[in-house]
Structures are given as C-alpha cells and as structure tokens.
C-alpha cells in the first residue's frame with residue numbers, strides 16, 4: 001500500500017467499496033484455511049478408518065466422505081470463486097478510478113501552471129508522468145491493498161492455526177521470516193531509489209525521442225541522423241543499465257523469498273517428521289500443518305511483491321506529487337474583479353522586467369500609451385524585447401505592480417482570464433492543433449458559425465487556399481492530416497485571432513511568411529475589420545507598420561521613440577538608420593519578402 005498526500009484521500013473516497021473487497025477477501029482467506037482440515041480428515045480416515053468431526057468419532061464411510069469432506073469442499077470452492085471475483089472488482093475497479101481521478105487532477109493542475117514551468121520541464125518527462133507513473137500508481141493501489149490484507153490476514157490466521165498445532169515448530173519456522181523482514185525493509189529503500197532512477201532515465205529517453213521526431217526536418221537537413229542515433233544509443237544504454245540494476249535487486253528479493261519458503265519447508269519436514277516419528281503428531285496432522293504453511297506461501301510472496309510494488313509506487317507518487325505541488329506562480333490576487341467591457345487602452349509605465357530564469361532585464365523602464373482603437377506597430381531588432389511586451393500584456397509572466405494598465409486598471413488588480421479574454425493573439429510560432437481547419441479557426445470562440453469562419457479566413461487571405469483543399473474546411477492538419485505551408489499556417493492563425501474579434505489584437509511577426517502582395521491584402525483587411533479596435537503589430541520590417549497610427553521603436557529593451565512613422569523618421573536617428581538600411585536591402589533584392 002502506498003500513502004502520500006496526493007493519494008490518501010482516495011482510501012476514504014473509496015472506503016465502502018474497499019471495505020466490501022476486504023470483507024470478501026477475509027471470507028475467502030477464512031474458508032481457504034478450512035481445506036487443510038479436510039486433508040487431515042482424508043489422511044486420517046484412510047490411515048485409521050475413522051475421523052473426528054465436531055468432537056464425534058465417525059467411521060470413515062462413503063457417506064461421511066461425501067457429507068463431511070466432498071460437500072464442504074464444493075461449498076468452499078464456490079464461495080472462493082465468488083469472493084475472489086468480488087474483491088478483484090472492488091480493488092482493481094477502485095484502482096482504475098483512482099488513476100482516472102489523479103490523471104484529471106494532474107491535467108487540471110498542469111493547465112494552470114505558468115509557461116515558465118513548461119520551459120523548465122520537458123514534454124517527454126511530463127508524458128511519462130501521465131503514462132508510466134500513473135500506471136504504477138494504479139497497480140500499487142489495487143494490488144497494494146490486496147497484498148497487504150491478504151498477507152496480513154491469511155498470514156496471521158494460518159500462523160495462529162500452526163501455533164495451535166505446535167508452537168515450537170511454528171517458532172522455528174518464523175526465524176527465516178524475521179530475517180526476511182529485515183532484508184526486505186533494507187532492500188525496499190534501495191528499490192525506491194532505483195525505480196526513481198529508472199523513471200528518470202525513461203523520461204530522458206522519451207524527451208529525446210519526442211524532440212527528435214519534432215525536429216526531424218532540421219536533423220535531416222543538417223545530416224545529423226548518425227549523431228542523433230549515437231546520442232539516442234547513449235541514453236538507451238543508460239536506460240538499460242538502470243533497468244538492469246532495478247531488475248537485479250527485484251530478482252534478488254524474489255530469490256530470497258523462495259529461499260525462505262524452501263528453508264521453512266525443510267524445517268517443517270525435518271522437525272515435523274521427527275514429531276510424527278515420536279508419536280506427538282500423526283500423518284494427517286503433519287499434512288494439515290503443511291497445508292497451513294502452503295496457505296501462507298502466497299502471503300509471503302505477497303510481502304516481497306508488496307515491498308517491490310510499494311517501492312515503485314512511492315517513487316512514482318513522489319514524481320506525481322512534485323507536479324501536483326508545483327506552484328502556480330502566475331495567479332490572480334485575492335478578490336480581483338474581471339475587466340469589464342474592455343476598450344483596449346494599454347499603458348506601460350516605467351516597466352522593467354526580467355524573465356524568471358533570465359540574467360538581465362529584457363525591458364528597461366518602458367513607458368508608452370496605446371489609446372483604445374489605435375493600431376500600433378512595435379519594431380526593433382531581433383531580441384529587442386518586443387515579444388516580452390506581449391508576454392506581459394497576456395500575463396504569461398508576473399508583472400510588477402503599477403507598471404502595466406489595461407483601460408486604466410493595473411493588470412494585477414483584474415483577473416488574468418479577463419485580460420486574456422480581451423486579447424486575441426497570433427503567436428510567433430503560429431501553433432495549430434491536429435484538427436480540422438474549421439476547428440482551428442473557430443478555436444477562440446465557443447459557437448463559431450461556418451459563415452464566421454469563412455469570413456475570418458477571407459480576411460486573413462487564406463480562404464482560397466482552404467477551398468482548394470479536397471476536404472475544404474474539414475481538412476485535418478498536422479500529425480493526423482495534411483501539412484500546410486508556413487504562410488498558410490500563419491494566415492490560418494491570423495484567421496483564428498480575427499474570428500475572436502477581441503478589443504485588443506496582437507500579431508507577433510505574423511506576416512513574415514507571406515509575400516508582399518498577400519501582406520498588403522491582410523494589412524488592408526485589418527484596417528477595415530479592426531476599425532475602432534486596438535491592434536498591436538510586431539514586425540521586423542518597417543514597411544509592414546509604416547501606415548499604422550503609431551510605431552513603438554524598441555532598442556535593447558528600451559523604448560527609443562514612439563510616434564507616427566514620418567515623425568520617427570525625422571526625429572529618431574536610429575529609426576532612420578534602420579528604415580534606410582531596410583530600403584537599401586529591398587532595392588538590392590536582399591529583403592526578406594518576396
């Protein structure tokens with residue numbers, strides 16, 4: 001049995017079913033121990049021609065054999081079958097439901113964890129928690145209760161019966177059990193450690209495989225298949241070694257238990273045989289005694305399995321508890337209200353920001369204001385801090401108090417979901433789900449009609465591409481379907497954000513993969529469809545944003561200038577230099593567009 005704060009509640013929650021299971025287990029254990037008594041009756045009946053039943057000595061006739069041995073045996077077998085079925089359903093059914101519940105808790109907690117958590121913890125590692133570790137917990141919960149009670153109850157009941165028959169013989173038989181117990185306790189600690197190492201090695205391996213499959217195009221383009229294979233081999237070898245180390249200790253435990261069982265049988269046969277020779281035991285009693293011992297062989301085995309399973313379960317539970325205990329570091333303050341009827345006004349006020357694991361400030365004393373309905377371009381060199389601004393606006397990271405305001409309200413004073421709800425976002429990586437195009441475009445709203453989806457696709461200038469696909473909007477993308485081009489992906493992602501029709505639209509480098517003509521169509525559509533709503537357009541190319549109401553020019557985390565393009569061109573030397581350089585590149589045909 002495994003205990004821990006992540007799992008204890010389930011023992012209570014499933015208490016009635018577990019009790020029913022324990023009750024049927026106890027019944028099975030009790031009646032199972034009646035079988036050795038029947039052995040004794042048969043042996044003594046055959047040897048002596050008479051049997052003692054309920055303190056009555058009866059001649060060993062066919063009727064006595066049927067009445068007092070065969071009939072009870074049939075009842076025992078029937079009850080054992082029913083009982084065993086019942087406890088299996090109770091224990092294993094509860095275990096499945098515990099795993100399902102735990103899985104849901106893990107998923108619920110995972111979805112609330114900040115982006116920072118996913119940057120530190122890799123997907124492969126998380127997936128192994130949801131597969132390997134949860135399977136181990138499920139196995140430990142059901143088998144653990146069964147083995148614990150079976151070992152305890154059947155073991156104790158059989159021992160009491162053995163003790164009653166001959167206490168000296170039973171004491172002798174218990175010596176190896178004591179040795180076994182001490183060894184088992186020590187070994188269980190080593191096994192927990194080994195299992196943790198084993199799970200970690202498996203996580204590393206699945207991380208590596210997952211990353212390799214995702215980056216297969218890059219690996220092939222750089223002809224690095226062999227290098228990756230060698231790296232995989234090394235991880236696979238490590239995985240194999242820790243598995244072998246775990247198997248060695250688990251096997252050693254198994255061998256020790258078998259050794260223990262064999263040595264006890266030697267003791268019983270030797271000492272018990274001597275008792276029969278001296279006339280203190282008859283043959284029937286020795287067979288009955290061995291019958292009891294046979295009944296406790298399974299509990300003894302169960303102890304070793306219990307030790308092994310508990311060690312594994314503890315290690316897996318530790319890993320799962322770590323996930324469930326991971327702090328939700330980006331969360332609402334107590335008592336915050338929702339942002340009501342957002343208009344899209346944004347103000348950065350002396351904001352300085354460093355990523356949680358960053359070594360320097362990526363934004364330094366940033367101040368600028370965006371009025372509701374303005375369309376604003378954010379430009380600057382790569383790594384200047386443009387996406388960091390969006391990360392804060394979307395509350396992906398914590399924002400210092402009094403530095404970022406939406407509609408005049410400090411973002412820390414309103415609920416995170418309401419701020420996010422006020423924004424529609426086209427991320428730089430344009431992530432799309434492995435689902436139909438219609439579902440991808442309609443993702444941000446609950447009841448998107450086909451007409452809305454079609455309109456958003458037209459605004460993002462991807463409609464014609466979609467209808468050209470054999471299945472149109474029902475075309476499945478990604479792993480299970482077709483692969484779309486970078487430009488199509490970008491435009492589907494824009495359509496998804498446009499459909500949300502939020503007061504604030506953020507496009508992070510979102511027209512970089514389309515040609516100049518398409519870019520112009522999208523920008524014109526944005527102008528009309530977003531009239532009166534705030535739009536933030538992050539771009540590298542000044543030409544993308546020069547028509548917007550104003551431009552925020554960022555250099556090395558600092559806002560160098562804010563204003564319309566013409567004004568910035570006149571007043572900001574750095575901005576002018578950047579514009580001229582890009583113009584020159586375009587003239588020479590070295591621009592990124594086309």
Ligand SMILES: Nc1ncnc2c1ncn2[C@@H]1O[C@H](COP(=O)(O)OP(=O)(O)OP(=O)(O)O)[C@@H](O)[C@H]1O
Nearest residue numbers: 355356357358362381382383384385386387388389
């Ligand atoms: N999660 C993170 N943790 C730590 N540092 C980060 C993180 N994300 C970005 N950075 C760093 O912050 C700086 C600003 O990054 P940001 O993504 O905001 O730049 P950007 O202007 O959007 O660049 P680009 O135009 O290339 O997208 C960079 O130096 C980057 O390395």
